[in-house]
Amino acid sequence: MKYQLVLQYQNMSFAQIIKIEDLLTERISSGGDVDGHDFGQGEGNIFILTDNPDDTFEEVKKILMTNGDWAGIRVGFREVSENHYTVLWPKNSDRFTVA
Amino acid sequence: MLAARFGVKQLYTLRAHLLPSSDSITRCPIDGLGKRSAGFVDRDIEQTETASAGYPGSRDHDHFQMGPCSRRYDAENRIQYVDDGSTGFYVYDANGSRVAKLAGSAVTYYVYDAEGDVVAERDANNNWIQTYIRFGGGMIGLYRGANTGFLHQDHLGSTRLVTASNQSVYDNMDYLPYGEQIAGSSVTTHKFTGYERDTESGLDYASARHYSSNLGRFMSTDLLSGSPGYPQSWNRYSYVMNNPLNEIAPTGMDADDPDCDADDPCAGRGNNGNPAGGYANTDWAGVDAFSAVLSYNSTGSDPSLQATPTLSGMGASVGKGLWNEIIDLTNFGNRISNSLFSGKPNYHQIPIRERVLAENETDRQIMWGTSAFLLFLGGEEEGPEKGTTFLYEKLAADGSHLKYGITKNPLTRYSDSQLAGGRLKFLAQGDRGDMLKLERDLRSTLPIGLEERQLYYVIIEFLKGYRVPPY
Numbered sequence: 219m220k221y222q223l224v225l226q227y228q229n230m231s232f233a234q235i236i237k238i239e240d241l242l243t244e245r246i247s248s249g250g251d252v253d254g255h256d257f258g259q260g261e262g263n264i265f266i267l268t269d270n271p272d273d274t275f276e277e278v279k280k281i282l283m284t285n286g287d288w289a290g291i292r293v294g295f296r297e298v299s300e301n302h303y304t305v306l307w308p309k310n311s312d313r314f315t316v317a
Numbered sequence: 318m319l320a321a322r323f324g325v326k327q328l329y330t331l332r333a334h335l336l337p338s339s340d341s342i343t344r345c346p347i348d349g350l351g352k353r354s355a356g357f358v359d360r361d362i363e364q365t366e367t368a369s370a371g372y373p374g375s376r377d378h379d380h381f382q383m384g385p386c387s388r389r390y391d392a393e394n395r396i397q398y399v400d401d402g403s404t405g406f407y408v409y410d411a412n413g414s415r416v417a418k419l420a421g422s423a424v425t426y427y428v429y430d431a432e433g434d435v436v437a438e439r440d441a442n443n444n445w446i447q448t449y450i451r452f453g454g455g456m457i458g459l460y461r462g463a464n465t466g467f468l469h470q471d472h473l474g475s476t477r478l479v480t481a482s483n484q485s486v487y488d489n490m491d492y493l494p495y496g497e498q499i500a501g502s503s504v505t506t507h508k509f510t511g512y513e514r515d516t517e518s519g520l521d522y523a524s525a526r527h528y529s530s531n532l533g534r535f536m537s538t539d540l541l542s543g544s545p546g547y548p549q550s551w552n553r554y555s556y557v558m559n560n561p562l563n564e565i566a567p568t569g570m571d572a573d574d575p576d577c578d579a580d581d582p583c584a585g586r587g588n589n590g591n592p593a594g595g596y597a598n599t600d601w602a603g604v605d606a607f608s609a610v611l612s613y614n615s616t617g618s619d620p621s622l623q624a625t626p627t628l629s630g631m632g633a634s635v636g637k638g639l640w641n642e643i644i645d646l647t648n649f650g651n652r653i654s655n656s657l658f659s660g661k662p663n664y665h666q667i668p669i670r671e672r673v674l675a676e677n678e679t680d681r682q683i684m685w686g687t688s689a690f691l692l693f694l695g696g697e698e699e700g701p702e703k704g705t706t707f708l709y710e711k712l713a714a715d716g717s718h719l720k721y722g723i724t725k726n727p728l729t730r731y732s733d734s735q736l737a738g739g740r741l742k743f744l745a746q747g748d749r750g751d752m753l754k755l756e757r758d759l760r761s762t763l764p765i766g767l768e769e770r771q772l773y774y775v776i777i778e779f780l781k782g783y784r785v786p787p788y
Contacts, residue, residue, distance in 0.1 A: 222729060232760065236753065253730070254749075256711065257760075258720025267726065298729035316735050317719070 219251060219267035219298070223274055223306075224316060225282075226292040227262045235262035238287050242266070245281050250274035259317035271295040275306050388518070394537045396520070396527050405517040413525060420517040433524075435513070449507075456507055466504060473565050474511040479504045494561045496521065496530030510565045523569030528556060541570050708745045708752040710759075714738030721759055723752045 225242075227235060235255055242264065243252040250268040257263075268274040275293060282288045294303035294314030303314040389398035395413070399405030408417040414433060418425045424441035430451075438446040450458035455474050458467045466487050469478040475496070479487040490501030496509030508514045509530055512521035520536060521528040527536045538553040549558040557564035707727050711719040714737060724730045727741060745755055 232757075251725075253726050254706065254722060254724040256720050256722025256730075258711070258718075258722075263722075265724065265730065267729070296732065301732040301734040316731070 220269050221267070221271045221295050222253070222298050223250065223266040223268055223271045223278070223295040224293065224303070224314070225264040225266070225278065226294070226314070226316070227290060228260060228292075229290055230262055232257050232262065234287075235264065238282070238285075239264050241285060241287075242278060242281060246274065246277060248273045248277045250277070256316075261317055263316055267298070268295075271304075271306070279307075388536070390537065394526075396518075396536065399515075399518045405515065415522055415524075418515070420515070456511055459505060468505060468507070470511070473509075473561075474567070475509050476505055476507055476511070492530075495533035495556065496528070496561070498530070511567065523566065525569035528566075528569065533559075533561070535569065539570055706747065706749040706752045707743055708747075708755050708759075709741045709743050711736075712739045712742055721756050723749065723756060 225238075227238075230238075235257055239252060239255050246252060246266070248268075249270055250266045253265040253267050255262065255264050266274060266278070275295070278293075279288065282291065291307060292305075292311070292314060293307040294305045296303045303316075305311050305314045387400055388396045389401065391397040391409075393409075393413070395407070395409055397407055402419070404421065406419040407415050410416045412433070414427070414429055416427050416429075418427075425446065426439045426441075426443070427435050428437040428439065430436045434451055435449060436451065437448045440446055447459050447461040449456050450460070455470055456468055456476075458465065465482050466479045467481070468476045469480065471477050475492055476490055478489055481487055488501045488504035490508065491499050492509055493499055496512075498508060498514075503514075503516070506513050506516070509521060512523050512528060514521050514530075515527075518527075519529070519531065521530060523535070525540055526538075528534070529536055534554045534556050536554075549555065557566050706723050706725055708721070708723050709727065709730075710721055711731070713719050719739065722730070727743070730741070744759075745752060
C-alpha cells in the first residue's frame with residue numbers, strides 16, 4: 219500500500235477509538251487496510267493503508283457519519299515513504315500532524 | 318571456522334579445552350585462588366611461568382620479564398615501557414585512557430568519544446589512520462584509507478569475521494577461550510572481546526589494565542577489590558574469575574560477583590555492568606554467530622514487498638512478511654528510509670545472529686546486521702503466519718514514554734519527522750486481540766496525566782458508570 223490515511227480524534231477515549239477501529243476493520247471495502255492505532259499525547263489515531271486515499275476517505279466518511287463518529291475528526295494522508303501529510307478533513311485546515 | 322570444545326566445571330570456571338589442531342586435550346587447571354597454571358600455547362611463556370620468575374601474582378612486577386620483552390610500570394600500575402621503550406611506550410591521560418602509543422618508530426594517537434571509546438587513530442603527523450564505527454557498545458566497522466571493513470563479533474564481542482562492502486571476507490579469526498588467536502590474521506587490532514591487541518607486546522589493552530591472552534590473566538592488579546566470600550576473586554590478576562566463555566571485562570576491571578555474566582550483567586559494575594548495551598548484554602548473549610547466511614534481493618524500494626529472503630545454514634526460510642523494522646546503526650532507533658535500499662547491490666549475504674529473548678518477549682526474533690543497517694525480523698519459529706500485529710511503545714529521543722499503539726506494518730507507521738529522534742520499542746507480537754489486551758493492561762499502569770487526555774476519559778467513564786481503568 220502506497221499511502222497511509224490517518225483518522226485523528228482529540229476528545230475521545232481509548233475504548234471509543236478501539237470501537238471505531240473495529241467498525242472500520244469490519245466495514246471498509248475500498249482497498250483500504252486498517253493497520254492499527256496509537257493513543258497518547260492528547261490524541262488517538264487510526265491508521266489505514268491504502269492505494270487510493272480519496273476513495274478510502276469517502277468510504278470512511280460514510281461509515282462514520284452513519285455511525286455518529288464523525289464529529290471532531292481530523293483526517294490526513296501521506297505517502298508511506300514521505301513525511302508530509304495532505305489534509306482531507308476539515309476542509310479548511312492546512313496542517314495535520316501525528317504526535 | 319575451526320571448532321573447539323571447552324569443558325566447564327561448576328561455577329563456570331574453565332577447566333580444560335580441546336585444541337582443534339592436535340585434537341588432544343590441553344588442560345587448564347585453575348587453583349582455588351584462580352591461578353591458571355598450565356595449558357599455554359606460547360612455549361616461551363610457559364617456560365617462563367615454570368621458572369616462576371616474576372610471574373604476575375607476586376605483585377612484584379615493577380620491571381617484569383616475560384617471554385620476549387620486558388615491561389616497566391608507572392606509578393599508577395600501568396604499563397609505560399615495553400623493553401625500556403625501544404619496543405613500546407604508552408602515554409595515558411588523566412582518566413587513565415591510553416592516548417598515545419609509540420611502537421618502534423610508529424606513533425599512534427587515539428581519539429576518544431564522550432563515552433571513553435576509541436573512535437579514531439592518527440599518526441605522528443596528525444594524519445588520519447583509521448576510524449571506528451561503534452554501535453551498542455561494540456565495534457562494528459572501521460574505515461581505513463579507501464577501505465571499509467565490517468567487524469562481526471561473537472557473544473563476547475570478539476571479532477570473528479571482517480568483511481568488505483562487496484561481501485568478501487577480509488579475515489576470519491578464531492580464539493582459544495582465554496583469547497589466544499589460533500586462526501586469521503590482523504586486519505583489525507581489536508580482537509579478543511574487542512580489546513586492542515598490541516603487536517609490539519602481544520598484550521591486549523583493556524583500558525584499566527593490560528591483559529595477556531597467552532597467560533590468561535591481567536598484567537597488573539584489579540582496581541576493584543575482590544569479595545571475601547568468593548575465593549576466585551582473591552586473585553586480583555585473574556581474568557573474569559576464570560570464566561572466559563561467559564564473562565568479559567571490557568574496562569579491564571574484573572567482576573567479583575559470580576552472578577555477573579554476559580547473560581546477567583551487573584548494572585553499575587565496571588566490567589559486565591554495561592547498561593548502555595554492548596555485545597555482552599542480553600541482546601547478544603548466547604549468540605551462535607554466523608550460523609546462517611541470509612540472502613535477499615533488494616531491487617525494490619520497499620523491503621516488505623521484495624522477494625522472499627532465504628536462510629541457509631539453519632534449515633529455515635524467512636518469509637517476506639518478517640521484514641519489520643529497520644534501525645539505523647549510526648543513529649540507533651531511527652528508521653532508515655526505504656530509499657536506502659534503492660541502488661544497493663541486488664544481492665546481499667548477511668551473517669545471522671540469533672537474538673536471545675528478553676523475559677517479556679514471546680516470539681522469536683532474529684537480529685542481523687550489515688554495513689549500513691540492522692534488521693529486526695519478527696515471527697515465531699513456526700512461521701510468519703502467527704503474530705502479525707505488533708504492540709509497541711513510542712519513545713521520545715530521550716527515551717521517555719510517548720504513547721502505545723499496535724500495527725501490522727511498523728516499517729511505515731511513523732515518518733522520520735514523527736519519530737523526531739525517538740524510536741519504537743516493540744513489546745510483543747501476536748494476534749490483534751491479544752495485543753489489545755496487553756495494551757489495555759499497560760495503560761492501566763500509567764499514572765493519570767501522563768497521557769494528556771487520560772484524565773478526560775477517566776472523567777467520561779466515571780460519569781458513565783463509575784468504572785475504574787483499564788477500560
